[in-house]
Amino acid sequence: MGIVVQKYGGSSLADADAIKRVARRIVEVKKSGHDVVVAVSAMGDTTDDLLDLAAAVTPLPPARELDMLQSAGERISMALVAMAINDLGFTARSFTGSQAGVITDAQHGKAKIIDVTPGRVTQAIGEGHIVIVAGFQGVSQTTKEITTLGRGGSDTTAVALAAALDADVCEIYTDVDGVFTADPRIVPNARKLDKVSYEEMLELAACGAKILHLRCVEYGRRYDIPIHVRSSFSQLEGTWVSNDPKPGQEETTMEQPIIAGVAHDRSEAKITVVGVPDKVGEAARIFEALADAQINLDMIVQNISAAATSLTDISFTLPRTDGQTAMTALARIQGEVGYDKLLYDDKIGKVSLIGAGMRSHPGITSKFFGALASAGVNIGMISTSEIRISVVVDEASVDDAVRATHTAFDLDADEVEAVVYGGTGR
Amino acid sequence: MGIVVQKYGGSSLADADAIKRVARRIVEVKKSGHDVVVAVSAMGDTTDDLLDLAAAVTPLPPARELDMLQSAGERISMALVAMAINDLGFTARSFTGSQAGVITDAQHGKAKIIDVTPGRVTQAIGEGHIVIVAGFQGVSQTTKEITTLGRGGSDTTAVALAAALDADVCEIYTDVDGVFTADPRIVPNARKLDKVSYEEMLELAACGAKILHLRCVEYGRRYDIPIHVRSSFSQLEGTWVSNDPKPGQEETTMEQPIIAGVAHDRSEAKITVVGVPDKVGEAARIFEALADAQINLDMIVQNISAAATSLTDISFTLPRTDGQTAMTALARIQGEVGYDKLLYDDKIGKVSLIGAGMRSHPGITSKFFGALASAGVNIGMISTSEIRISVVVDEASVDDAVRATHTAFDLDADEVEAVVYGGTGR
Structure with a gap:
């Protein structure tokens, strides 16, 4: 069985109970025989709270320090998720972006991933641990400074790790059931898409669908990583983003909807x-x-x-x-x-x-x-x-x-x- | 002019206003011509809040993850202090314990400093920056894991940095005016000591005086670093801990009090x-x-x-x-x-x-x-x-x-x- 990479966003990690629920879900995958690597965002409103603190100190925070500040958020959530997994009788190791080998350029606040060298991650997997990685953050190649990846950063971390680890799938957990034919808040009878191509998902993301960020989908397409967008609040299948047929299904191009x-x-x-x-x-x-x-x-x-x-x-x-x-x-x-x-x-x-x-x-x-x-x-x-x-x-x-x-x-x-x-x- | 190392505790960094006040104090020292390196604790109740979160997730958190979790606290305060300094027209660089070269053994939760290799700190000083370092944390020499130093850790970080940087003085800022002849909550007319020897301070610390931790004083004595314990809420001189006469004063052994x-x-x-x-x-x-x-x-x-x-x-x-x-x-x-x-x-x-x-x-x-x-x-x-x-x-x-x-x-x-x-x- 291969490696499953998962990503949990802030709303899936809102409090201690939510973290325990996420831990149970992670452990289920480990029990099924997969190795699991998880990228996490900061808990709930942590990032906003930190930015409020920065704003209270100065109207113009230096970008380097803003990244240092924000990177504390994932450090908190990843340690708590690792603890919750440990409480279920499995072992987990948390790693910062830097420790996990997420190498970026030096653009603070919107750094781009230029390499992933996950030596400590693969070692921990080899030792039987579940690995928790801080999403949204990395370390710059030239200056060795802590960087953050900007909007959609944790999704991008997950897909980049999946590519570097040659994972079977990258599961993006969110607070909706998948990608819909329209925003369900506007169209209540919008349908969940079972499958969507990278190309379509890129256009959807570029045109305002907020469920996946453009960069994450681009990364997935470049390295051909199937992305499974699904809800952390249910066990339902979500939406598969890939150019292949959904795993376990025949190619269905003939019946593929036009829109x-x-x-x-x-x-x-x-x-x-x-x-x-x-x-x-x-x-x-x-x-x-x-x-x-x-x-x-x-x-x-x-x-x-x-x-x-x-x-x-x-x-x-x-x-x-x-x-x-x-x-x-x-x-x-x-x-x-x-x-x-x-x-x-x-x-x-x-x-x-x-x-x-x-x-x-x-x-x-x-x-x-x-x-x-x-x-x-x-x-x-x-x-x-x-x-x-x-x-x-x-x-x-x-x-x-x-x-x-x-x-x-x-x-x-x-x-x-x-x-x-x-x-x-x- | 030499290097001044300062340490500010959590009560001196309770909120944004407190952080701005600390920044003004740091900048004053820089203006007077000294290079300044500052070790900070986590803000106010941050550490307790993080430990409460851990307790809500599991009764038995693994020590490695507890250190990862707690280390987020200083990361927040140091970035905010650096921002506040920047707002005053000076430049500051914050560094984690690991980045600042605080090398420890691998005992999570009570790690001991075994070396300080402050290459990035001295480089930043050389570039004219004020340096802010996360107190209480380091990185283990053998396992490269994030460690915390246990009680009195931030004071120890400050003195260890002062020793490694050959600083003129290590100023420990706290919420009282210095070391007193007794706890002022019990003896309202206790006197502030102008000077106390390392030996006496070690005994005071070992016998319950909470103002400085034993390890910090031991470190100061070993490397002969004068420690100035003073209040961050006033401009008063505090208490000098050293074996030399107080700077600017003649030796006063003859009049040294017995007790x-x-x-x-x-x-x-x-x-x-x-x-x-x-x-x-x-x-x-x-x-x-x-x-x-x-x-x-x-x-x-x-x-x-x-x-x-x-x-x-x-x-x-x-x-x-x-x-x-x-x-x-x-x-x-x-x-x-x-x-x-x-x-x-x-x-x-x-x-x-x-x-x-x-x-x-x-x-x-x-x-x-x-x-x-x-x-x-x-x-x-x-x-x-x-x-x-x-x-x-x-x-x-x-x-x-x-x-x-x-x-x-x-x-x-x-x-x-x-x-x-x-x-x-x-």
Whole structure:
């Protein structure tokens, strides 16, 4: 039997009772003959509490010290999980990210994993121990400093360990039953997906589905690690993310649904640069300024210029948290570029339809837009990939748009399946 | 200007405001031209909270994981102190015990420092940074595991760093103004000592004065590091522990007081083994059994055997927390040794008179015992060293005994000097 890597988030480790429940679950897997390596997040609100403390000390904490501070959170949860396992008659060893060989670059607060050298982990496995590893943290290769991986970090730790240990599966435990065809808080009869491809999951994650972070899925795809997303509050099968058929099942491509799901995102804002001279290099100058300000753009639309004026409008979406920075960067180049004015709108939302099957099925776009029209939803911007169509709509129309699309593509389940428990960020 | 090492305890780091106050104090020293290295304990009740969590998970946490858990406490406080220093326009780098090169043996929960290799600390000092080090923790030389140093650990970290860095002074910040001639909660007009020798401080610490731990003083004496015990809540000079005259003062041996202070201890119990056959080897068998049970004895008294019976009684004191273990170990050898019965008394207290001057001054003992008699205090057991006389009395008589002794040796100050703020264990 091979190695099973599991990851438990903060909501699964909220208190001593939750930790004991997680320990029982881990021990069951060990009993079934697998070696088990577990990545853990900080307990419940620990990270928020630590960040509150930092904010009370200084408005501008140095990134190095912020990482040192936050890394204490997983140290607490991993030691407690190891103790709880010990209490059940099994032995466990906890390791910090550094001890587990999670080597990162030196970007504090959003470090990237560049190598995993799990010598102490494999030794502990060889000695028969269950291994608990601090998620979300590592040590920088050049400076030997403690780093944290940023959002989705613990998931990424788990998948990276699974790849380094050549594990059979990476189980991501969360507070929902798996990946759904839409957010069950908006669409109560959304269906849980049994299986989704890495490609679809990447688009879902990029388009606002919060269940798995982009980096984790990218890592899984690169190293071909099957990811099983499931609830720590039930024994149900969750959603398998992989390019292979679900273990134990035949390939089911023939019956594969065209659409995997409908994602939505309310975290973006839209900026329109009005009256840009339609000359070579003007648009480039605008996007150069935004890149210099370290802003990641999402959708970009340039109108065809009105022939009479030779002026054009350029619109783009970006994270709302970057809105102020982007407006400042653009205001600074107004004289140079000579545009007319800037419009800022943060009352928008993005709705995306995702499915690998749409590649070969014409008519998806018209059906999508028809559903939106029937629901009285106005489309602002449009962008597409091979397996995705996204539209920007009024923030107030997002729920209606998601529901109408979900129904139009026959994604509704016969009865309500979903249970939503809460949510964590890490 | 040389290196100043400081140590701040948990009560000096209780919350964000306290941390900011400590940061201002650290920065003042840096401004005066010194390099500063600071050892910190965990904030306020953090350690107790973590231990409560562990107790909620399992009644018997493995020592390795308990150390991993507890070490998170200093990680939090050190990062926050570094942030607060940064907020004042200075740069600070925090280091875990392991990063700072605090190398220990592998005894989890009570590890001993066997080496300090502060390469990263000296490098950071060289780069102009203030250095914050996690107290109370290290890394084991052989197993590379996180260890904690047990009681008094953060003080010991500070003195060990001071020795390794060849610091000018090790300042131990606490919640009282220094070392007093007696516990100010019992003797309100106890006087703060300006200076005390290592030898006297060792006896004071061993006899119940909780202000500095024995190990810290031993370390200071071995490496001749002047220790300045002072309050983090005031700017007053505290007490210098060293064998040299206080810096800036002439040697004052001629005027050195005979008595440094009166210490008391309510943490011990007394066991009497009644009716031990007065034969060679019987006492040895008793103490062997206690040693096997890892029990540290304090005072030991054996009565002269009654000639008629050839039986003797052996009494000794030990930490109350070891009482049950000792009684069990002794009960197990009753058949072998053939003693009559065991008596257990935990309603005792120890009062000690300490002073390097008593070596050369006869009459100290009679004056001490006379004071106790006048106060109506009955003496149970007696033990002496060159610079100390200790007596065991009824627990209820301890306060009277301390006050009577303090007055008899003219230690009372003209007015009340002491302010006591609270207390921490670490």
